[in-house]
Amino acid sequence: MFGKCWTGAYCRYFREAVLPLDPALEAALLIEGPRPDFKACPVCGRAVAPDGRQTYCSAACAKAAHRRQQREYMRKKRG
Structure with a gap:
């Protein structure tokens, strides 16, 4: 919690460490519009x-x- 970024919806650790490892999750959470297949x-x-x-x-x-x-x-x- 010490590295929590209060300016966005997700903490810095989640954006920098978890999302790059799972491109499907990253696209689902960060890209607006229809979900790519x-x-x-x-x-x-x-x-x-x-x-x-x-x-x-x-x-x-x-x-x-x-x-x-x-x-x-x-x-x-x-x-």
């Missing part, structure tokens, strides 16, 4: 903002998915 990341299941062709929530998830796809491809190629 979020997709689930196929690797970890976290929410992915609908920004065009973005499929994964982070570069680490994209790298893990690429490695898995390459592993499956090489397994099929070997026979």
